[in-house]
Amino acid sequence: MTLEVQSVAVQRGSVPVLAGVDFALPAGEALFLRGPNGIGKTTLLRCIAGLQPPLSGVVRMANGGAATDEIAYASHADGVKPTLTVAENLSFWASVFGASGIDAALETFDLVELRNRAAQNLSAGQKRRLGLARMLVTGRNIWAMDEPTVSLDAAATANFARVVQDHLARGGSALIATHIDLGFDAKVLDLTPFKATTENAPEFDEAFL
Incomplete structure (x- = not known):
């Protein structure tokens, strides 16, 4: 079961932060979101989890199902x-x-x-x-997590990594915003190239913000 993110643009408040984000996350795989602080990792995760709409683009399952029916989200809180x-x-x-x-x-x-x-x-x-x-x-099936190892000691972090690996082995998938190496194979998506600019940010109506 594959999660598809296609040409997604998101905003923080009234400011576009990312545009044109594209990736697919198949079952059994993990994807790490990387990029400098403020780039929009949290905002993108919130959008994928269904907590805020995208400015443009779509988040969906490849089989046509709703992504929000498959995702569990763990935020900073x-x-x-x-x-x-x-x-x-x-x-x-x-x-x-x-x-x-x-x-x-x-x-x-x-x-x-x-x-x-x-x-x-x-x-x-x-x-x-x-x-x-x-x-x-x-x-x-899909775990979306925002800096999940904050406040964890080394032993708890290693245990968390094992939990994620077990989830992947059972056919689940994981989308994780993290700056650390969790010690298992995962694809990495650097969001820096998707930073919104005046050229690539979609038009939107601030009256609805």
Whole structure:
């Protein structure tokens, strides 16, 4: 199942940041998004995840299905509810996506001993692991992640890389904005050549922003 991004342009606020982005992400593969800070990696991921519309271009599955039905998105924010426990957070997300069982996610991200602790009492690294554990309970084939290793120590980063590799081996795919080497084979897309200019930015109506 291949994700297709075709001639996509995106904006941050009222300012176009990327234009003409093209790539395909087949099942079983990972793609790293690279580029300097501010180039538009986060904005592009939000667009692909369906959180904001593109200025132009299309995001779709090659089989004609809606990309948003296949994508699970992990942003800079950990996406956890602070007053709920670790287990309650994962159970909530599992129910949202119609999944069942959180034990595998707890074990995979070393959260078993923390399952009854309120998320607001977790360290930054523990919150990040909880946020990433959400990906396992979504049942989605495509993981789109924005700097997922922030706040993770070396051991947790290595474990995260193994989790992604297992996801790829099961036929999933991963789109990751990251500046670090995660230690496994992945294609790399440098977004610098797609930086929007007055020449390549599509026209848009600021009245609708």
